Amino acid sequence: MKVAANGALFMITRRRFSSLFVVALSGVALAALAAGCGSSRKSVGANDVAVVGDKPISKEQFDRLVKQACASYKSQGQKCPEAGTEQYTALRKQAMQFLVQRAEFDQKASELGVKIADADVSKQLLTIKAQYFGKNGKCDSKCEQKYRAQIKKQNLTDEQVREDVRASVVQNKLYAKITEGVTVSDKEVADHYKKNKKQYVQAASRDVRHILVKKKALAFKLYQQLLAGGNFAKLAKKYSEDTSSKNQGGKLTISKGRQVPEFDKTAFALKTHAISKPVKTQYGWHIIQALTAIKKERTTPLSEVRPAIRQQLVQQTKQEKMRKWVDDVSKDFRKKTTYQVGYAPPQTTTGTTTN
Numbered sequence: 001m002k003v004a005a006n007g008a009l010f011m012i013t014r015r016r017f018s019s020l021f022v023v024a025l026s027g028v029a030l031a032a033l034a035a036g037c038g039s040s041r042k043s044v045g046a047n048d049v050a051v052v053g054d055k056p057i058s059k060e061q062f063d064r065l066v067k068q069a070c071a072s073y074k075s076q077g078q079k080c081p082e083a084g085t086e087q088y089t090a091l092r093k094q095a096m097q098f099l100v101q102r103a104e105f106d107q108k109a110s111e112l113g114v115k116i117a118d119a120d121v122s123k124q125l126l127t128i129k130a131q132y133f134g135k136n137g138k139c140d141s142k143c144e145q146k147y148r149a150q151i152k153k154q155n156l157t158d159e160q161v162r163e164d165v166r167a168s169v170v171q172n173k174l175y176a177k178i179t180e181g182v183t184v185s186d187k188e189v190a191d192h193y194k195k196n197k198k199q200y201v202q203a204a205s206r207d208v209r210h211i212l213v214k215k216k217a218l219a220f221k222l223y224q225q226l227l228a229g230g231n232f233a234k235l236a237k238k239y240s241e242d243t244s245s246k247n248q249g250g251k252l253t254i255s256k257g258r259q260v261p262e263f264d265k266t267a268f269a270l271k272t273h274a275i276s277k278p279v280k281t282q283y284g285w286h287i288i289q290a291l292t293a294i295k296k297e298r299t300t301p302l303s304e305v306r307p308a309i310r311q312q313l314v315q316q317t318k319q320e321k322m323r324k325w326v327d328d329v330s331k332d333f334r335k336k337t338t339y340q341v342g343y344a345p346p347q348t349t350t351g352t353t354t355n
Helices: 005-013 021-026 026-033 061-076 084-110 118-133 142-151 160-178 186-196 216-228 232-240 261-269 302-332
Strands: 048-052 055-058 206-212 249-256 280-281 284-290 335-337
Touching: 048 084, 048 142, 048 206, 055 061, 055 084, 055 216, 061 186, 084 160, 084 302, 118 142, 118 160, 142 216, 160 302, 206 216, 206 232, 206 261, 216 232, 216 284, 261 284
Parallel strands: none
Antiparallel strands: 048 055, 048 335, 206 249, 206 284, 280 284
């Protein structure tokens, strides 16, 4: 979903429905949020919508989140889903899932000794301000004014924004904690390279230039001009229909097998500097000139791609480890989460209100 500029702050600081953890684990989210039997769940207070472990989620938090989601819709020129519709039910469910997961992460962060200082939150918020309201990575007084105007427009306070930024910092620090020490062996790198060797093959290539026109008669007219010494670049700029290359005099670097067959066959059959007769393709008529010799197909050796492969595999291993950890956390809280009547996501059990 594209985000309008004036909704940037909300979507960045309140990554409600697209954070790494929510997206990566959407398949287990409902099961994780379901209340279990024979539990250690606590009852829900009258002013709360749920209790996750020892942490209550207030109605004020929930309502504010839904309202801010609606404000984000409106800032993008869209209508907020109407109450009673499937879309509105889905919005409420996503809001609840987000708040529950945030409460889970807060408690697990404490258990793991993950410390979140005010300075961490301020630093992250400053980065967001500079990115969306500042210049050259800095946030001056004008930047601060724009930030204040934006949160006012979205009915947010600085305190509320900081609360959401803190949640983002918690997620980042948990990810660093859980994935700390992840490594990939040389054998794993080599095995990946061997299994995916086709990805590291660089097709034969060469530099060419061409003129594309719609009419056969014009193509042959231009071809004769070129044989008579006409300026290829000037004619390309004047006549070519290929907007991606005409301003460069028709120049292209092509890789074998990546163009339409008729163009590809001709371009790689030409001797260097030779000009082809007009070639018909689905796009029109091409006049092609080979500018360089053909660079032969080459397989990039493992030594050149080893660092990139290692980085890719480390990242994948970290993400998988994080997914498993979040899955385990969700299961751990399964019997510790109670919902107020009317607030439980579909397929979950509600708790009873206490006064």
